[in-house]
Amino acid sequence: MNKWIEVVELNKIPVLGSRLIKTRDTAIAVFRGSDDQVYAIRDACPHKGGPLSQGIMHGSTVTCPLHNWKIDLSSGNALAPDHGCSNVFAVKVEGGRVYLQL
Amino acid sequence: MLKENLVLIGNGMAGVRTLEELLKLAPDHYNITVFGEEPYGNYNRIMLSPVLASEKTIEQIMLNSEDWYVANGITLHKGKKVGEINRARREVIATDGTVAHYDRLIIATGSVPFMLPLPGADKAGVIGFRDIKDVDTMLDTASRYQHAVVIGGGLLGLEAANGLMKQGMNVTVVHLLDTLMERQLDKPAAAMLQKSLEARGMTFLMEHSTAEIIGNQRVIGVRFKNGTEIPADLVVMAVGIKPNTELGKSAGLYCERGIVVSDTLQTITDPKIYAIGECVQHRGIAYGLVAPLFEQAKVAANHLAKHGIARYVGTVTSTKLKVTGIELFSAGDFIGNDKTEDIVFKDAASGTYKKIVLQDNQIKGAVLYGDTVDGSWYFQLMKDGTDISAYRDTLLFGQHHLGDSGHNPDTRVASLPDNAEICGCNGVCKGDIVKAITEKKLFTLDEVRAHTKASASCGSCTGLVESLLAHTVGGDYSATPKTKPLCKCTDYTHDDIRHGIIQHSLKTMPEVRSHFEWETPDGCPSCRNALNYYLLCAFPTEYVDDAQSRYINERAHGNIQKDGSYSVVPRMFGGMCTSDQLRAIADVADKYQVPTMKVTGGQRIDMFGIKKEQLPAMWKDLSAAGFVSGHAYGKAMRTVKTCVGSEWCRFGTQDSTGLGVKLEELTWGSWMPHKFKLAVSGCPRNCAEATIKDIGVVCVDSGYELHVGGNGGIKVRVTDLLCKVETEAQVLEYTGAFCQFYREDAHYLERTAPWIERVGLEKVKKAVVDDAAQRKALYERFLISQQPAQIDPWKERADGAEAAEFTPIMIEA
Ligand code: SRM
Numbered sequence A: 001m002n003k004w005i006e007v008v009e010l011n012k013i014p015v016l017g018s019r020l021i022k023t024r025d026t027a028i029a030v031f032r033g034s035d036d037q038v039y040a041i042r043d044a045c046p047h048k049g050g051p052l053s054q055g056i057m058h059g060s061t062v063t064c065p066l067h068n069w070k071i072d073l074s075s076g077n078a079l080a081p082d083h084g085c086s087n088v089f090a091v092k093v094e095g096g097r098v099y100l101q102l
Numbered sequence B: 001m002l003k004e005n006l007v008l009i010g011n012g013m014a015g016v017r018t019l020e021e022l023l024k025l026a027p028d029h030y031n032i033t034v035f036g037e038e039p040y041g042n043y044n045r046i047m048l049s050p051v052l053a054s055e056k057t058i059e060q061i062m063l064n065s066e067d068w069y070v071a072n073g074i075t076l077h078k079g080k081k082v083g084e085i086n087r088a089r090r091e092v093i094a095t096d097g098t099v100a101h102y103d104r105l106i107i108a109t110g111s112v113p114f115m116l117p118l119p120g121a122d123k124a125g126v127i128g129f130r131d132i133k134d135v136d137t138m139l140d141t142a143s144r145y146q147h148a149v150v151i152g153g154g155l156l157g158l159e160a161a162n163g164l165m166k167q168g169m170n171v172t173v174v175h176l177l178d179t180l181m182e183r184q185l186d187k188p189a190a191a192m193l194q195k196s197l198e199a200r201g202m203t204f205l206m207e208h209s210t211a212e213i214i215g216n217q218r219v220i221g222v223r224f225k226n227g228t229e230i231p232a233d234l235v236v237m238a239v240g241i242k243p244n245t246e247l248g249k250s251a252g253l254y255c256e257r258g259i260v261v262s263d264t265l266q267t268i269t270d271p272k273i274y275a276i277g278e279c280v281q282h283r284g285i286a287y288g289l290v291a292p293l294f295e296q297a298k299v300a301a302n303h304l305a306k307h308g309i310a311r312y313v314g315t316v317t318s319t320k321l322k323v324t325g326i327e328l329f330s331a332g333d334f335i336g337n338d339k340t341e342d343i344v345f346k347d348a349a350s351g352t353y354k355k356i357v358l359q360d361n362q363i364k365g366a367v368l369y370g371d372t373v374d375g376s377w378y379f380q381l382m383k384d385g386t387d388i389s390a391y392r393d394t395l396l397f398g399q400h401h402l403g404d405s406g407h408n409p410d411t412r413v414a415s416l417p418d419n420a421e422i423c424g425c426n427g428v429c430k431g432d433i434v435k436a437i438t439e440k441k442l443f444t445l446d447e448v449r450a451h452t453k454a455s456a457s458c459g460s461c462t463g464l465v466e467s468l469l470a471h472t473v474g475g476d477y478s479a480t481p482k483t484k485p486l487c488k489c490t491d492y493t494h495d496d497i498r499h500g501i502i503q504h505s506l507k508t509m510p511e512v513r514s515h516f517e518w519e520t521p522d523g524c525p526s527c528r529n530a531l532n533y534y535l536l537c538a539f540p541t542e543y544v545d546d547a548q549s550r551y552i553n554e555r556a557h558g559n560i561q562k563d564g565s566y567s568v569v570p571r572m573f574g575g576m577c578t579s580d581q582l583r584a585i586a587d588v589a590d591k592y593q594v595p596t597m598k599v600t601g602g603q604r605i606d607m608f609g610i611k612k613e614q615l616p617a618m619w620k621d622l623s624a625a626g627f628v629s630g631h632a633y634g635k636a637m638r639t640v641k642t643c644v645g646s647e648w649c650r651f652g653t654q655d656s657t658g659l660g661v662k663l664e665e666l667t668w669g670s671w672m673p674h675k676f677k678l679a680v681s682g683c684p685r686n687c688a689e690a691t692i693k694d695i696g697v698v699c700v701d702s703g704y705e706l707h708v709g710g711n712g713g714i715k716v717r718v719t720d721l722l723c724k725v726e727t728e729a730q731v732l733e734y735t736g737a738f739c740q741f742y743r744e745d746a747h748y749l750e751r752t753a754p755w756i757e758r759v760g761l762e763k764v765k766k767a768v769v770d771d772a773a774q775r776k777a778l779y780e781r782f783l784i785s786q787q788p789a790q791i792d793p794w795k796e797r798a799d800g801a802e803a804a805e806f807t808p809i810m811i812e813a
C-alpha cells in the first residue's frame, strides 16, 4: 500500500482546472494551480457530496458547483463559515508527471 | 448633597427594572440596598418554562449578575427575606436580623402561586411553578419518577406540563372547566390547542375537580370529586397566583387583592413607600405579566428621580404561550358582547384560527392560533384605536396584504416574531438572524449571508435581511453602497472595468487584473466569469474563451444535477418539431437509457440523468439528426417561445411561429450577461406569454409590438413597450440591436429586467429606436459576434474538442 502511482501528465490538467481520476472504488479530483502546484482531493464535497472536480478553482481553493461551498484544497477543509472536510491525498510532480500516493 | 437611602424589597423583575430605570435618570441620587429572598441575582422568570423544557439554561436567563450590583454601588442582600417593616423608624428588618434604614422604600414582592387548600396539599411532591427552586424540584422529580399531574389548564399550567413531558414524564393536566386557557382563548382556539397538545402526548382530564392529594409523606396520587383516582409522583398547582401582600399588610399598608397604589405607584397609605409589580393593585387591577410591570417601573423611577411628570394609567395586555411549535396569541376582549362583531377565519386542517372582535370599526380583541405573524400588528391597531374600515375586508389576511404603501419594511420586519421565516431557501428565521447579528457583531449583508445563509440562495429576501440589519444594529448599519465593486478582488465597478477594457484595449484576463490592480492573483469565481464574458463581448473574433472561468454548466454544456449527472436539452427552433426529430430524440433516449424526459417550460425536450462521460457520444447522435445545443445551461440566449399564429389559429394576425424560428436562428448561441428569453405571440391574447420575456413580440394586425425587459422567475416583471414596427425584417434588426446593446451595457449576471430598471427605458429607446445609425451599428456588431458563437458547441465536442473535460482517468489501485 501507500505507493506512488503515476496518474497523468501535468500539462494534461488545465491550469486552474482539474482532471477526474477514478480508481476501482473512489473518485479523486486532481487540481492544478496557476503556479503549477498540484492538489488531490476526494471528488465529494463535505456538504452534500457535490463533485468538486466540476467546481471553479481560485488560488488553492475550489468552489463546489452545487451550493458554492469553498474548500481549501491543501487541507480539504471547508472555509468558514461552513464546516466539514474532504479527504486529501498526497500528490507530487516529477519530470512533468503527476503521482498520487494511494 | 447627602444621598438618601432607597431600599428595595424583592429582587425580581419589576423591582430591579425600576432600579435600572432610576439609574438612567438619576444615577447618584440614592444609596441603594436590595433584599431578595432568592439566593441569586435577578433572572428572567418568564424563561423558566424554556429552562424546564431544556431549551435554555439558568445562566442564559440571568438578567443582572452579582457584578452588576457591585458595579452600580448597590448593596445586595441575597437569600434574605424581609420579615418586618417599621414605618415609624423607617427600617426594614430581615428574618436573619439584618436592618436597613430607608428614606424611600419599594416593595416588589411579586406574587405567590395559589395553592388549593386540599387535604394532603402539604405532602412532599406538591409544588407551585414560580421560581428556580420549583424548576429544580421538577427536574429532579422527572429524573426519578414517572407520573406528573398539573392542576390548572391555564398558561402556566400548560407550560409546566409541556416542560415535564419534555423531561420524559407522563403528564396529566386537570382542569375545572371544559376549555383550556379560558382567560386567553375562546372555545374554537382552545379546542385546537388541546388537540395539538394531545397529539404530542399530553393527557387531559377536563371538568375534573380535585378532592384530595393522597399519599403518606410523599404524594402518590390524586383523587377527584367524582371518586376516581390517578397516580401522581408530582403535583404542580397552577390554578392562579395571588399578590404577595403579606409584608405590606403587616406594615399596615392598605391592601385589597394587592397593595393599593396611586398613579405614581406610591402606596395610598404611606407616600414614602412605593409598591410595584405583581404585588400591587392599581385602579382595581393586579397584573400578572411583565409588560405592565415594566411600564410601572418607568413611572416609579421617574417619580423616585423627582422628575414627577409620569403617571401610570394601566396597560392593555396580550399573551403568547411559550410552548415550542405552538403559535398562539391573544389580546383584549376576544369574546365580545352584543355590541361587537366578530371576523373569523378557521381552517382546522391546517390548524389555523383567527378571530378579531370589532366595535365601531376598532379592534377590541383578537385570538390567533397557528398563524400569529400579525398578532403584534393587530395589537398595535387595538391599542391605537385605529379605524380599520378601509381594510376591513382583508384584515384577517394580515399586514403584508396591505402592500408596502405607508408601511415601511423596517417596521414590518421589526414586528415579526422571532420564528418568522425570513429566508425560505435556507429556512432561516428572524430570531436566528438577529441573534447572529448581535452575538457575532455583524454589520454587512455579506457577513449575515456567510454566517446564517439567509439571502445567500435565491436572494428574494435580501430586502428583509437588510431591514433586519438596519433595525438591529441601528445607526451603525451602513447600507450596501450604491456603487458596488465588481467583486471582493477589486474596488472598481463593473462599468469602470467594461470601459477600461475597451479604452485601453485590455485583451486578456491577466491584463485586466493588472491594469485594475486586482488583490488576488487568479481572481475569484465571481470576477473570472464576469471578465471572461466582458472580454468575449468586447473582442468576439479574437478573444479565446477560458473554460476554467466558466461555471461548470457552461463548461460541460449541460445543467449539472444534484447527483453530478447532466441534462441535455436540444434546441427546437421556435418550439417547432417534426415527427422525424421526435423519433430521433426518442432513439437517442433509448440508446443512452435516459432515465427521465420532460417537456420544458421553454417548449422543448429535456433528458435528465446523463453521465458526463456519455455527453459527447449522445451529442454526436443528436448532431447527426440535425440538432444543436439548446444552451439551457448558459448565461446565453435560451429559447424563443411561440404560439400557433396565423397559420392555424383563428385569431392569429401574423405568422408567430415562422417569426419565432427566424428570431431563434438569428440569436441562438449568443452569450449574454444573463439568460435571455424571447417569445412571439400571434395576437394580443398572448398565448406565448411574450410580456414576461426579455424580448416579447406581440403581433397585431398592423405589425409587431416589441416589448422588452420582462421575466418570470423570482420577481415577475412585465415588459415595457419598446416600440411598434411594421415588418419582420425590422423585428429582426431591432431584436439584434437590442441584444447587442444589452450585451455591451449590462453588468454580468444582470438580467434585462433589473438592467432596464437601473438604466431606464429611455436610454434603451434612444440607442435602439430613436437613433437609426446607432441601431444599424449595434445590429452589425451583433451579427459579427454571432459568427463564432453559432458554431455548435455540442458538435465541436462530439468531434473531439475538450476531450479531457469529458474523460476521467481510470487507474488500478
Ligand atoms: C428545465 C426548466 C424547467 C422545466 O422543466 O420546464 C428549467 C430548469 C431550471 N431553471 Fe428555469 N427552467 C426552465 C424554464 C424556466 C422558466 C419558464 C420559461 O422560460 O418560460 C422560467 C421563468 C421565466 C424567466 O426566466 O423569466 C425560469 C426561471 C428560472 C430562474 C429565475 C430567473 C429570474 O430571473 O428570476 C432560475 C434561476 C437563475 O437563472 O438564476 C432558473 C434556473 C433553472 C435551473 C438552471 C437551476 C439550476 O441552476 O440548476 C434549472 C435547471 C434544471 C436542470 O437541471 O436541468 N430558472 N425557468 C425549464 C427550461 C426551459 C428551457 O427549455 O430551456
Ligand SMILES: Cc1cc2nc3c(=O)[nH]c(=O)nc-3n(C[C@H](O)[C@H](O)[C@H](O)COP(=O)(O)OP(=O)(O)OC[C@H]3O[C@@H](n4cnc5c(N)ncnc54)[C@H](O)[C@@H]3O)c2cc1C
Binding pocket: B009, B010, B011, B012, B013, B014, B015, B035, B036, B037, B038, B045, B046, B047, B048, B049, B080, B081, B082, B083, B108, B109, B110, B111, B129, B130, B131, B156, B159, B244, B247, B276, B277, B278, B279, B287, B288, B289, B290, B291, B293, B320, B322
Ligand atoms: C413560569 C412562568 C412563566 C411566565 N411567563 C410569562 C410570560 O410569558 N409573559 C409574561 O409577561 N409574564 C410571564 N410570567 C409572569 C412574570 O414572570 C411576572 O409577571 C414577573 O416576574 C413579576 O415580577 P415581580 O417583580 O412583580 O415579581 P417577581 O419576579 O416574582 O419578583 C419578586 C421577588 O421578590 C422576592 N420576595 C418576595 N417576598 C420577599 C421578602 N419578604 N423579602 C425579600 N424578597 C422577597 C421573591 O423571592 C422574588 O424573587 C411568568 C411567570 C412564571 C412563573
Ligand code: SF4
Binding pocket: none
Ligand atoms: S423551479 Fe426551476 S430551479 Fe426550481 S426546482 Fe424547478 S427546475 Fe429547479
Ligand code: FES
Binding pocket: A045, A046, A047, A048, A049, A050, A064, A065, A066, A067, A068, A069
Ligand atoms: S454539495 Fe458542495 S456545496 Fe453543497
